[in-house]
Amino acid sequence: xxxxxxxxxxxxxxxxxxxxxxxxxxxxxxxxxxxxxxxxxxxxxxxxxxxxxxxxxxxxxxxxxxxxxxxxxxxxxxxxxxxxxxxxxxxxxxxxxxxxxxxxxxxxxxxxxxxxxxxxxxxxxxxxxxxxxxxxxxxxxxxxxxxxxxxxxxxxxxxxxxxxxxxxxxxxxxxxxxxxxxxxxxxxxxxxxxxxxxxxxxxxxxxxxxxxxxxxxxxxxxxxxxxxxxxxxxxxxxxxxxxxxxxxxxxxxxxxxxxxxxxxxxxxxxxxxxxxxxxxxxxxxxxxxxxxxxxxxxxxxxxxxxxxxxxxxxxxxxxxxxxxxxxxxxxxxxxxx
Amino acid sequence: xxxxxxxxxxxxxxxxxxxxxxxxxxxxxxxxxxxxxxxxxxxxxxxxxxxxxxxxxxxxxxxxxxxxxxxxxxxxxxxxxxxxxxxxxxxxxxxxxxxxxxxxxxxxxxxxxxxxxxxxxxxxxxxxxxxxxxxxxxxxxxxxxxxxxxxxxxxxxxxxxxxxxxxxxxxxxxxxxxxxxxxxxxxxxxxxxxxxxxxxxxxxxxxxxxxxxxxxxxxxxxxxxxxxxxxxxxxxxxxxxxxxxxxxxxxxxxxxxxxxxxxxxxxxxxxxxxxxxxxxxxxxxxxxxxxxxxxxxxxxxxxxxxxxxxxxxxxxxxxxxxxxxxxxxxxxxxxxx
Numbered sequence: 001x002x003x004x005x006x007x008x009x010x011x012x013x014x015x016x017x018x019x020x021x022x023x024x025x026x027x028x029x030x031x032x033x034x035x036x037x038x039x040x041x042x043x044x045x046x047x048x049x050x051x052x053x054x055x056x057x058x059x060x061x062x063x064x065x066x067x068x069x070x071x072x073x074x075x076x077x078x079x080x081x082x083x084x085x086x087x088x089x090x091x092x093x094x095x096x097x098x099x100x101x102x103x104x105x106x107x108x109x110x111x112x113x114x115x116x117x118x119x120x121x122x123x124x125x126x127x128x129x130x131x132x133x134x135x136x137x138x139x140x141x142x143x144x145x146x147x148x149x150x151x152x153x154x155x156x157x158x159x160x161x162x163x164x165x166x167x168x169x170x171x172x173x174x175x176x177x178x179x180x181x182x183x184x185x186x187x188x189x190x191x192x193x194x195x196x197x198x199x200x201x202x203x204x205x206x207x208x209x210x211x212x213x214x215x216x217x218x219x220x221x222x223x224x225x226x227x228x229x230x231x232x233x234x235x236x237x238x239x240x241x242x243x244x245x246x247x248x249x250x251x252x253x254x255x256x257x258x259x260x261x262x263x264x265x266x267x268x269x270x271x272x273x274x275x276x277x278x279x280x281x282x283x284x285x286x287x288x289x290x291x292x293x294x295x296x297x298x299x300x301x302x303x304x305x306x307x308x309x310x311x312x313x314x315x316x317x318x319x320x321x322x323x324x325x326x327x328x329x330x331x332x333x334x335x336x337x
Numbered sequence: 338x339x340x341x342x343x344x345x346x347x348x349x350x351x352x353x354x355x356x357x358x359x360x361x362x363x364x365x366x367x368x369x370x371x372x373x374x375x376x377x378x379x380x381x382x383x384x385x386x387x388x389x390x391x392x393x394x395x396x397x398x399x400x401x402x403x404x405x406x407x408x409x410x411x412x413x414x415x416x417x418x419x420x421x422x423x424x425x426x427x428x429x430x431x432x433x434x435x436x437x438x439x440x441x442x443x444x445x446x447x448x449x450x451x452x453x454x455x456x457x458x459x460x461x462x463x464x465x466x467x468x469x470x471x472x473x474x475x476x477x478x479x480x481x482x483x484x485x486x487x488x489x490x491x492x493x494x495x496x497x498x499x500x501x502x503x504x505x506x507x508x509x510x511x512x513x514x515x516x517x518x519x520x521x522x523x524x525x526x527x528x529x530x531x532x533x534x535x536x537x538x539x540x541x542x543x544x545x546x547x548x549x550x551x552x553x554x555x556x557x558x559x560x561x562x563x564x565x566x567x568x569x570x571x572x573x574x575x576x577x578x579x580x581x582x583x584x585x586x587x588x589x590x591x592x593x594x595x596x597x598x599x600x601x602x603x604x605x606x607x608x609x610x611x612x613x614x615x616x617x618x619x620x621x622x623x624x625x626x627x628x629x630x631x632x633x634x635x636x637x638x639x640x641x642x643x644x645x646x647x648x649x650x651x652x653x654x655x656x657x658x659x660x661x662x663x664x665x666x667x668x669x670x671x672x673x674x
Contacts, residue, residue: 024625056603208401220598224598227598242598242601242602243598243602245598245600245602248599257594257597257598257599258595258597258598259593259594259595259596259598259601260594260596260599261561261564261579261582261586261594261596262582262594263556263583264579264596264608264610265579265580265582265610265611265612266393266610266612267610268609268610268611268612268615269610270607270608270609270610271606271607271610272603272605272607273601273604273605273606273607275602275603275605276600277606328620331496
């Protein structure tokens with residue numbers, strides 16, 4: 001079977017040439033384990049950081065041997081666990097770039113292929129969607145009257161943040177994204193009230209214009225500087241979710257990500273550090289709540305698909321450069337066999 | 338009557354010579370106003386910052402004319418307001434260094450002279466105590482199982498923070514203070530489990546030793562650096578109250594007070610900016626809860642008293658240098674006349 005791995009150890013933002021697809025043995029099922037045929041593979045920014053050994057202490061894979069890590073959607077083809085049967089559909093967070101994976105059954109979360117398109121479980125119903133829901137409805141507890149700002153708003157986290165905020169009752173939802181194409185995805189498809197293109201001149205003024213009464217909630221994906229910009233537009237008692245610092249994943253020096261404590265106090269802000277791992281036990285609850293929103297058209301998503309593992313490296317490079325439009329998903333094999 | 342004012346405009350940490358006591362006309366009662374004979378005057382660190390025009394945008398008093406601002410405890414000697422009568426005891430946050438003050442009645446909060454010693458309304462039942470209660474019981478919601486760290490622990494905010502945390506069920510309360518005398522006040526009088534003297538060598542190691550299982554709540558009075566030190570000792574899901582940045586009140590350059598966003602996320606911390614003004618409407622509720630703790634000996638306080646307005650400048654200088662032992666209070670006139 002095919003397996004995607006690092007060609008060599010890296011200490012830079014990964015590019016397509018850093019990856020290679022090799023032939024590997026199909027792995028064997030362990031006791032209480034499963035073998036899963038991988039159908040969709042999720043490509044996510046944190047993996048770029050992890051390949052450099054920078055993500056939450058998790059190790060980079062061994063070059064020319066270990067699979068690139070990544071969440072997958074697939075079908076059980078062999079089960080030695082009582083709770084899973086052949087043919088079950090599962091989501092596996094600790095998956096990887098390979099056509100078949102062997103995992104302990106505790107790593108698999110059963111999914112219902114009927115509630116939404118299968119690949120949605122990699123994005124809007126997957127880790128990015130769960131992240132958005134955790135921050136908006138569990139930490140910041142967005143409701144009626146809130147004005148919400150989110151950056152990286154065209155991405156699968158940011159786009160879902162704004163839409164869930166709206167569903168939960170927010171009055172106004174404003175995004176920040178890079179370039180007119182992403183901004184029109186944010187306003188036209190995701191239905192935000194406004195999206196500010198941070199690559200355009202005068203964008204800080206336009207952000208102020210888009211928040212005439214300030215914001216009550218911000219969801220930060222990019223950097224401490226952006227969080228502080230959000231806080232300057234905050235009403236008193238604003239809540240802020242600190243979710244990601246994507247800008248720093250590939251900087252050459254590891255920064256301190258400084259937030260201004262004086263501004264936090266002056267605004268009486270409440271800040272919440274969010275790590276989505278903590279919400280994995282509530283994934284089914286999220287899917288049960290969000291799948292009907294997708295069915296009814298309240299919650300939209302966008303995908304950037306590649307077909308076949310051999311096309312994963314190029315899509316990963318596009319993702320690293322922010323050139324993807326929507327959730328990056330690699331279809332590794334056909335849904336129906 | 339006597340009135341304490343600035344001798345000249347200042348842009349440095351105030352010293353005794355910056356103040357002067359002048360003779361001024363006793364102010365007249367306005368419509369719906371009161372005249373209050375000042376008995377106790379509270380000296381607080383934020384006033385030092387305000388005299389330089391640095392506190393929350395509030396103006397410094399005019400030299401040789403305006404009274405130094407300060408909260409006072411006093412007795413109504415003239416009332417044109419229906420809710421107050423001559424002889425009523427009041428606490429006035431917007432008071433000042435003068436023997437009599439004329440105020441709108443809305444600025445007075447009636448106090449019961451029987452629930453605690455009168456001067457306690459300047460400290461443990463005054464703004465410092467309300468600050469401690471707001472952060473510990475309203476924002477961080479300290480309860481059973483919590484381990485709480487607070488700095489400036491010998492001060493009227495910090496000392497009350499630890500004691501209220503204990504009353505609310507905290508398992509372990511650790512303070513940080515400067516010097517052995519302050520540390521013994523914290524452990525012996527306030528009953529903290531440990532107090533670390535930050536002026537002693539190796540204190541960071543001793544802090545680690547004092548928090549073998551980490552902390553679940555920190556209450557920050559001093560600086561962003563201290564908040565980050567607290568966060569390195571935090572368990573995941575720790576709550577932090579950002580209350581004051583006293584270290585920066587008199588620095589020559591206005592710093593950004595940087596907090597590390599990466600650490601906040603990694604710890605899944607929740608941070609709360611606290612400005613005690615927001616809790617003024619709940620002052621009576623706090624006093625009703627805390628006065629019995631004082632009566633029963635659960636909540637202790639310590640005072641550094643000066644007698645007469647003419648001794649306020651020297652005590653203010655000691656306060657600015659952290660040489661006060663307990664709440665700085667100036668007794669301006671006798672309780673009984």
